[in-house]
Amino acid sequence: MTNLKSKLRILKIGGKVLEQPKALQHLLMQFADWKEEKILVHGGGNKANELLTQLGIAPKMHEGRRITDEAALEVATMVYAGWTNKTVVSLLQSFNCNALGLSGADLNTIQAHKRQVKDIDYGFAGDIDQINTQSIQALLHIGVTPVFCAITHDKKGQLLNTNADTIAATLAIALAQVYAVELILCFEKHGVLLNAEDNGSVIPHLNMESYQQLKTQGVIFAGMIPKLDNAFKALAKGVDSVVIGGAERLGEGTRLTN
Amino acid sequence: MTNLKSKLRILKIGGKVLEQPKALQHLLMQFADWKEEKILVHGGGNKANELLTQLGIAPKMHEGRRITDEAALEVATMVYAGWTNKTVVSLLQSFNCNALGLSGADLNTIQAHKRQVKDIDYGFAGDIDQINTQSIQALLHIGVTPVFCAITHDKKGQLLNTNADTIAATLAIALAQVYAVELILCFEKHGVLLNAEDNGSVIPHLNMESYQQLKTQGVIFAGMIPKLDNAFKALAKGVDSVVIGGAERLGEGTRLTN
Numbered sequence: 001m002t003n004l005k006s007k008l009r010i011l012k013i014g015g016k017v018l019e020q021p022k023a024l025q026h027l028l029m030q031f032a033d034w035k036e037e038k039i040l041v042h043g044g045g046n047k048a049n050e051l052l053t054q055l056g057i058a059p060k061m062h063e064g065r066r067i068t069d070e071a072a073l074e075v076a077t078m079v080y081a082g083w084t085n086k087t088v089v090s091l092l093q094s095f096n097c098n099a100l101g102l103s104g105a106d107l108n109t110i111q112a113h114k115r116q117v118k119d120i121d122y123g124f125a126g127d128i129d130q131i132n133t134q135s136i137q138a139l140l141h142i143g144v145t146p147v148f149c150a151i152t153h154d155k156k157g158q159l160l161n162t163n164a165d166t167i168a169a170t171l172a173i174a175l176a177q178v179y180a181v182e183l184i185l186c187f188e189k190h191g192v193l194l195n196a197e198d199n200g201s202v203i204p205h206l207n208m209e210s211y212q213q214l215k216t217q218g219v220i221f222a223g224m225i226p227k228l229d230n231a232f233k234a235l236a237k238g239v240d241s242v243v244i245g246g247a248e249r250l251g252e253g254t255r256l257t258n
Numbered sequence: 259m260t261n262l263k264s265k266l267r268i269l270k271i272g273g274k275v276l277e278q279p280k281a282l283q284h285l286l287m288q289f290a291d292w293k294e295e296k297i298l299v300h301g302g303g304n305k306a307n308e309l310l311t312q313l314g315i316a317p318k319m320h321e322g323r324r325i326t327d328e329a330a331l332e333v334a335t336m337v338y339a340g341w342t343n344k345t346v347v348s349l350l351q352s353f354n355c356n357a358l359g360l361s362g363a364d365l366n367t368i369q370a371h372k373r374q375v376k377d378i379d380y381g382f383a384g385d386i387d388q389i390n391t392q393s394i395q396a397l398l399h400i401g402v403t404p405v406f407c408a409i410t411h412d413k414k415g416q417l418l419n420t421n422a423d424t425i426a427a428t429l430a431i432a433l434a435q436v437y438a439v440e441l442i443l444c445f446e447k448h449g450v451l452l453n454a455e456d457n458g459s460v461i462p463h464l465n466m467e468s469y470q471q472l473k474t475q476g477v478i479f480a481g482m483i484p485k486l487d488n489a490f491k492a493l494a495k496g497v498d499s500v501v502i503g504g505a506e507r508l509g510e511g512t513r514l515t516n
Contacts, residue, residue: 055312081341082340
């Protein structure tokens with residue numbers, strides 16, 4: 001079935017590429033060249049932890065998730081919404097991409113609530129309630145490229161820290177109502193690999209069935225599993241396709257479809 | 259002569275009010291209530307210097323102007339575009355004002371160039387070349403309230419630090435082509451005072467003539483002179499009126515006209 005909706009590409013970047021100026025430039029130059037309507041979502045790399053350490057504050061983590069106390073929220077907002085976001089926006093503008101940096105507070109684009117305390121108090125961690133698709137569509141419509149950082153808010157004046165992968169997936173799902181969305185997750189490897197040691201062994205295509213098989217066989221394991229589970233969840237909720245790949249040849253890698 | 263252009267209010271805030279959560283809330287609540295189209299411009303208060311000091315970097319100044327080396331630019335961008343900007347935006351959203359935080363890089367709203375080195379190298383200090391009035395008008399037109407921080411860029415990928423007073427005045431002058439602009443400069447006193455020690459001695463109205471008189475008499479002196487000189491320059495370049503006053507009763511104070 002041909003999808004008659006117009007295409008929207010949502011790129012999520014994070015990790016080391018944000019810390020390597022040359023690699024970041026190369027990646028953003030490719031992104032700027034994409035002709036389709038597009039959105040960029042970025043994490044903050046390791047810079048928030050570095051700044052916390054420089055300030056003599058030990059970063060608090062629980063099972064790979066950050067515990068955001070007041071000091072960590074301030075640092076995360078400074079790094080993600082400040083330095084990283086404006087660096088990316090300024091580079092995109094230099095490549096003639098009309099970028100606009102956004103936190104979830106700006107135009108109330110992403111409204112969240114402070115995660116409820118169960119066993120662990122994650123502090124000022126925000127779980128998303130609502131995407132303001134209308135505002136985002138209006139921006140895309142006039143040729144603006146939104147650049148989201150990993151900061152949201154609760155519409156009551158409280159900023160919150162929200163995982164950038166979650167923001168990208170939630171945006172993709174919300175905007176899938178109006179666009180044929182391709183979600184591109186950019187990470188260190190060239191894609192999902194048959195052999196974790198060999199960057200040449202990229203699996204070109206995965207669907208739910210082949211994913212389950214490779215998982216059972218132990219070919220796909222560890223950190224790739226939550227990433228792929230989330231990607232398949234996004235597909236199940238209307239996203240057209242998900243591409244998992246590297247920064248050098250943006251948009252290539254492993255393509256996931258239903 | 260009646261001005262037939264529609265009204266635009268541009269508020270500049272800075273200094274201590276940014277560091278006092280209660281006072282900031284009270285000020286932003288008043289701002290959110292303004293019915294006219296409006297723009298907010300904020301400095302960063304003392305927070306950038308504090309963070310530099312915490313990081314063991316001595317803030318560099320020359321005659322009251324910051325010298326922005328690479329570390330200072332990073333800190334300024336983190337504080338102004340990150341923490342301060344998003345705190346203000348999130349509070350305004352909580353008061354149902356549809357705020358959008360902007361640096362000059364976002365939508366290429368304010369393009370600048372790195373200040374030329376003459377006697378002093380100010381580092382990454384940006385002198386404004388161009389205001390993208392079209393983009394700003396488009397935002398105002400759809401009910402968005404732009405919130406500018408003191409960061410600009412050169413459209414070649416370089417972020418720059420630009421004085422917030424200068425940004426407010428330059429925006430006011432550029433937008434005076436299409437709007438009847440009222441520029442409101444908010445500072446620690448209730449207005450321009452007849453007696454610097456008495457906050458009750460606000461001069462209600464100044465024009466160029468009465469300003470010159472009071473300057474000659476030594477009633478207006480020191481730090482007020484560059485502030486007022488800049489305000490009268492803005493009036494000479496088409497801004498309708500300038501109000502200099504305090505944060506408690508926003509929009510009241512000394513009104514300057516031609």
